Amino acid sequence: MKKVAVIGAGWAGMAAAMAVVQGGHRATVLEAARVIGGRARAILGHSASHEAPLVLDNGQHILIGAYTESLRLMRQVGVDVDAALLRLPLVLRFADGTGLQWPRLSPPWDALVAIATARGWKRQERLALLRTALKWRLKRFRCDAQVTVAELCSALPQRLLDEFIDPLCVAALNTPALQASGQVFLRVLHDSLFSGPGGSNLLLPRVNLGEVFPEAAARWLRGQGSIVRTGVRARTLNAMPQSGRWLINGTPFDAVVLACSSNEAARLVSHCVQTAPPAMVIRLCDWTATAQALQFQAIATVYAQVPMQERGPGPVLSSPMLALRSHLHGPAQFVFDRGQLGGPPGLLAFVASASQGDRASLEQQVLEQAQRELGLEGLVPVQTVIEKRATFACTPGLQRPARQIANGLWACGDYIAGPYPATLEGAVRSGTAAGLGVLDQLAL
Numbered sequence: 001m002k003k004v005a006v007i008g009a010g011w012a013g014m015a016a017a018m019a020v021v022q023g024g025h026r027a028t029v030l031e032a033a034r035v036i037g038g039r040a041r042a043i044l045g046h047s048a049s050h051e052a053p054l055v056l057d058n059g060q061h062i063l064i065g066a067y068t069e070s071l072r073l074m075r076q077v078g079v080d081v082d083a084a085l086l087r088l089p090l091v092l093r094f095a096d097g098t099g100l101q102w103p104r105l106s107p108p109w110d111a112l113v114a115i116a117t118a119r120g121w122k123r124q125e126r127l128a129l130l131r132t133a134l135k136w137r138l139k140r141f142r143c144d145a146q147v148t149v150a151e152l153c154s155a156l157p158q159r160l161l162d163e164f165i166d167p168l169c170v171a172a173l174n175t176p177a178l179q180a181s182g183q184v185f186l187r188v189l190h191d192s193l194f195s196g197p198g199g200s201n202l203l204l205p206r207v208n209l210g211e212v213f214p215e216a217a218a219r220w221l222r223g224q225g226s227i228v229r230t231g232v233r234a235r236t237l238n239a240m241p242q243s244g245r246w247l248i249n250g251t252p253f254d255a256v257v258l259a260c261s262s263n264e265a266a267r268l269v270s271h272c273v274q275t276a277p278p279a280m281v282i283r284l285c286d287w288t289a290t291a292q293a294l295q296f297q298a299i300a301t302v303y304a305q306v307p308m309q310e311r312g313p314g315p316v317l318s319s320p321m322l323a324l325r326s327h328l329h330g331p332a333q334f335v336f337d338r339g340q341l342g343g344p345p346g347l348l349a350f351v352a353s354a355s356q357g358d359r360a361s362l363e364q365q366v367l368e369q370a371q372r373e374l375g376l377e378g379l380v381p382v383q384t385v386i387e388k389r390a391t392f393a394c395t396p397g398l399q400r401p402a403r404q405i406a407n408g409l410w411a412c413g414d415y416i417a418g419p420y421p422a423t424l425e426g427a428v429r430s431g432t433a434a435g436l437g438v439l440d441q442l443a444l
Contacts, residue, residue, distance in 0.1 A: 001025055002254040002442050005246070007234045007268070010038020011424055012412040012431035013259030014217035015073055017226060019435025020257075025442065027226040029218075030248070032233035032260070035210070036218050039390060040424060042208035045303060045383040057209045058385050059301045060336050060349045062171070062321075064090075065201035066192045067425040069432060074213050077220040084212055085203040086320060086341060090193075092164060094323050095374050096120075099163065107194045108137070125157045129164070132156055141190040143182045146396045149173075152182035167323055167333050170353040173394040173421040174297045181396045187419050204320055206342040213428075234260075237268040239406070241277045246408060255438045258411040259431060261389065262401065265411055266291040272409075280406055287411075291401045294415060299390035300355040302332070302366040303382040306346035310378050315340050316348060317374070324350075330369035331355055331362060347382065359384050391422030403434055408441060410434040 002025045006017045009031035017027035035041050037058075045056040063070060063085065074081050089110075093099035098120030102110045115129050132155060143152055153165045161177070169177045172188045193200050205212050218228045237256065238247040246256045258265040266288045273284045306316050317337040326333045331352040338347040350366045357365075363384045370376045392400075392415045400417040404410055412434035413427060420426035 003028065003252075004255045004257065004438055004442075005030065005234075005248045005251075005253040006257045006259050007248070008038065008259035008261075008264075008413075009033075009036040009214065009218065009228060009230065010259060010413070010427065011040055011070075011214060012414065012427040012434075013038070013257070014214050014221070015069070015428040015431030016257045016259055016410075016412050016435040016438075017221055017228075017431075018073060018076070018217060019432050020438055021221060021224045021226055023435070023439035023442075025254075025439070027221060028253070029221065029226070029228040030232045030234050031228070031230045032264075034231050036228070036230060037210045037214040038427075039387055040209045040212075041214065042210035043385065054303075054344065054347070054382070055208050056303060056383060056385070057205070057301070057349075059299050059387055059390065060334075060351045061205065061209060061424060063203035063205075063424060064192050064199070065203065066195040066199035067203070067423075069429045070213065070425050073217065073428055073432075077213070077216040079211075079213065079216050084205065084207050086206050087198075088202045088204065088320070090114075090200040090202055091319070091321070092167065092323050093119075093319065094163070094325065095318070099323060102200055106197050107199070110200065111193055121159070125160055128156055129160055136186060136189070141186040143186060145181075145183050147182035148396055149177040149180040149182050149185045152185065153177070163323075163325070167326065170326075170333055172423075174299060174353045174391040175394045175421075176354055179393065179395055181394050181398065181421075183396070184394050184419070184421050188421065191420075202321070204336070204341055234268060237272045239272055239276045239280065239409075241280075244408060254442060255408045255410070257431075257434050257438060258405070258409070259413060259434075262291045262294055262392070262413065262415045263389070265401075265413075269405060269409075276406075283406060287401055287405050290399055291415075294398075294400070295393040295395075296389040297354045297391050297393050298356070298386055298388045300331070300352040300359075300362055300384065300386045302350040302352070302363055302384045303338075304348050304350065304367065304370070304379040305344070305382050306348070306376065307378055307380060308346070311346045316346055316376070322374075324369060324373055326352075329365055330372070331357070332366050332369055335370070335374070348376075348379070355386065359386060362386070394421040403430065404437060408438075410437055 100118035
């Protein structure tokens with residue numbers, strides 16, 4: 001049994017540690033924060049009515065039915081997926097009822113029917129989207145690596161760009177269509193819309209994000225004899241060339257998986273360069289430079305509550321999730337009725353991907369947007385969470401860091417080279433792949 005250090009207890013780190021343990025070795029997970037989950041975790045908020053603290057999420061995340069690795073790992077650690085996640089057909093509807101919703105049919109008929117029956121779209125607009133979708137399929141959902149989503153969809157009418165492509169792109173890639181990678185966008189569409197029945201379904205968390213996977217994974221790992229420690233930062237990383245082992249804070253390990261942020265991983269690898277053998281230095285420096293070159297986008301989640309005296313007996317919104325018409329003074333693209341997702345009645349979560357501006361201005365703009373589009377007056381702000389480095393900017397031709405850094409040193413996370421943008425599925429797939437890579441090396 002070998003000792004493997006996993007630096008970071010986010011979704012990728014938990015997946016990597018699970019793969020190592022399943023391979024018969026012992027994982028030690030070190031997390032600098034006091035809580036588990038990374039950028040998809042539970043946080044404590046304050047109720048607008050000054051009642052007991054609320055358990056919120058640091059951002060409103062969506063999973064989809066095509067997230068096969070995420071769902072596999074959840075089941076493995078004992079999560080009741082059907083209880084933890086509300087499954088809905090893919091829907092992109094606005095408060096006025098316009099938009100489209102996928103029916104319960106097999107691909108590609110579900111997409112064809114959804115487009116053909118979209119509410120509020122003219123016949124020419126539906127035909128334009130059908131033609132474009134057919135063109136993408138004939139080209140096997142591939143395009144030149146330098147093409148942006150805006151260029152990919154330039155032939156579509158403006159309404160479809162504003163009310164379908166833009167919100168879909170920013171939800172999937174957290175990057176505006178003018179800057180986002182067309183190739184990655186097509187890959188996401190292909191794997192979600194054509195992965196089989198249920199692949200395009202939305203899976204909305206009904207429990208906090210920690211309980212959806214990472215906290216359950218930590219309990220599972222501890223039950224297998226592994227160590228998961230929070231509040232412990234990996235300060236130093238050093239190579240031991242003669243033995244092929246690695247030192248984390250002076251403690252030797254047979255292999256190390258960096259499952260922390262790209263910034264923190266680059267810091268540790270740079271520290272390692274100082275004592276690494278000459279043959280390893282160039283490779284370490286190249287990896288660090290690639291990680292440091294990544295640009296990032298913010299995601300803001302504004303939690304607001306409808307006062308009790310303003311609420312009716314039913315839910316606040318007509319469905320658990322609605323699309324919003326995002327613009328300069330209305331930054332949110334989606335709103336979620338947390339009361340329909342197991343949370344307190346009247347609590348709403350407004351999500352502004354690729355957000356800009358300060359917290360106070362963003363919060364005020366969202367409240368005004370809620371009044372205009374949803375007719376909700378008197379909303380009381382509960383908490384506004386801004387993850388400034390929520391995801392990397394998924395731009396055309398982007399070079400992302402490799403999974404293997406050196407012999408016995410690996411990295412995982414949603415920013416590591418792969419076919420997907422910064423998603424939960426991308427993170428756990430990267431973690432599983434890094435864990436399996438460690439097992440292969442340890443077997444040699």
